[in-house]
Amino acid sequence: MRMTNLLVPTLREVPAEAEIKSHQLMLRAGYIRKIAAGIYSYLPLGMRTLKKVENIVREEMDRAGAQELLMPALLPAEVYQESGRWEVFGDSMFKLKDRNDRDFCLGPTHEEPFTKLCLNEVRSYKEYPITLYQIQTKYRDEGRPRFGLIRGREFIMKDAYSFDLDEIGLDNSYKKMYNAYCRIFERLGLDFTIVDADSGAMGGSGSQEFMVKSPVGEDGIAYCEACGYAANYEKAAAIPTEKDFVEGELSLEKIKTPDVHTIEELVSFMDSEPYVFAKTIIYKADDKYIAAMVRGDREINEVKLKNLVGAVDDLELAEPSVVREITKAQVGFAGPIGLDIPVFADFEVQNMKNFIVGANETDYHYKNVNIGRDFEPTAFADIRVIEEGDACPICKKPIKTVQGIEVGHIFKLGTKYSKALGLTYQSETGEAKTVVMGCYGIGVTRCISAAIEQGNDENGIVLPVSIAPFEAVVVPVNAKDDEQLALAEKIYNSLLDKGVEALIDDRQERAGVKFKDADLIGIPVRIVVGKKCGEGIVEYKLRTEENSVENTVEEAISNAEEYIRSNK
Ligand code: ATP
Ligand code: MG
DSSP states (O other): OBGGGSOOOOOSSOOTTOOSHHHHHHHHTTSEEEEETTEEEEOHHHHHHHHHHHHHHHHHHHHTTOEEOOOOSEEETHHHHTTTHHHHTGGGSEEEEOTTOOEEEEOSOOHHHHHHHHHHHOOSGGGOSEEEEEEEEEEOOOSSOBTTTTBOSEEEEEEEEEEESSHHHHHHHHHHHHHHHHHHHHHTTOOEEEEEOOOOSSSOSEEEEEEEEOTTOSEEEEEOTTTOOEEETTTOOOOOOOOOOOOSOOOOEEEEOTTOOSHHHHHHHHTOOGGGBEEEEEEEETTEEEEEEEETTSOBOHHHHHHHHTOSSOOEEOOHHHHHHHHSSOTTOOOSTTOOSOEEEEGGGGGOOSEEEEOSSTTEEEEEEOBTTTBOOSEEEOOBOOOTTSBOTTTOSBOEEEEEEEEEEEEEEETHHHHHHTOEEEOTTSOEEEOEEEEEEEEHHHHHHHHHHHSEETTEEOOOTTTOSOSEEEEESOTTOHHHHHHHHHHHHHHHHTTOOEEEOOOSSOHHHHHHHHHHHTOSEEEEEOGGGGGTEEEEEETTSSOOEEEEHHHHHHHHHHHHHHHO
């Protein structure tokens, strides 16, 4: 491809709307352009990288025995109504009506249509196991679309679904996808970690996420260097710790705490430590209200709490008016004593003595509270967020924490969807049995952002050969110099002949501009034809290296070919 023919609208300035490196660079390097919040066009460079990522995913899925098909993105409501997810997705589903006023949606994920497909098309148990997949545009009306392709409202996902006769079959299909995912993310050049993930209260016996460690990641990962344990915060088991409390049972006191609403305010008002307080938060769990308690220096893990109470929808903080009604006090004074809704306390609360809680009365707290004497929670459970330094749930060594970008997710669904939609088969003995399913997603477009988030320097994008939009660029320093141009063309053509995806920068621009652009858009190999052109000497430089080396023309071509072949 000739640079003069290529649409690469590079930008010198950092676009104001882009907060993170990958988003800034993809805009600056002319990979993508925004159409609306979370909705992007892929320009020629971005499109080339996207196709490469898709092909790697496709090759590895095919290799693992999965079969590609393509479902529509536009789907009738009934498909999701039967499973109940038409309601569950709520506002995050793009819903629309056709001219006859029938409800449709743009698919956010396709468990239901794939299950239906098997229901209609698989005739005998002998046709299982099968794994089907598609690489397709998905739609989710995310509350906070941001970070470019990381959290889009329209994005490309590879979604696969496995159908097995039993749990053992599912384990086997799951393992195949696990291995395929490892190969995919290695080929994409991503430095990734596999973590245990929450599989929800309903169904599902196991789930893992593939995470790219990055400070801009929206998921917390807890990991242990000593034993290799790694889990998403949502799932990571938090081992209770002990703190020093005043021994014995002091007598309960009600104290006036005017205008004190937050733990911080309370700590300074009481001149105490956050761990001496227990926070009580009131949640709406489906159609019920519950209270959750953790030590003042801890955070409630809403996913653990949701699973504990078996809620279908995500928990929501109770509205202030409801809090006022339940506690008979202004928001900020909730406590467990005398509360007549279920109270779930974190295991750590069990170790607290003579602590402080809200008094369910505006401007008052209780001091010297003791469990058993003053209140008894409905249950103790692990409902807090794990923190750096907590004991590893496996080996008890200190846990580390880091942020991660979820690029893939594999999930043992079990019979959740097959039961809901009636996907059964007749066993050899004539018995009707339910098909056991797994689902496996990769955020194809999110992977591009993750790769750039990990691969960049002050000059621009540094992508691995496997997904860089072009593999090599040939730059004549002075495009007005016929000799230089002729040699550059010659090198460019021999690279093309050897199957290298080459670019020639034939623009009438200063050399500095061309070098800057080649770095910005992230071309792995650069061959510069300059002053020593007459002697058959060129400069050979890798994007990942600081300096160039002088090569003969033949050396440069064979070095490029070799480097690209061995890094693809
Ligand atoms: P998240 O927790 O980031 O919202 P999710 O767990 O809801 O994602 P899944 O339903 O597991 O996502 O989807 C499979 C994969 O699709 C995810 O692992 C992620 O890589 C990708 N993905 C999900 N939502 C988005 C989005 N809004 N934009 C881009 N990629 C996404
Ligand atoms: Mg997920």
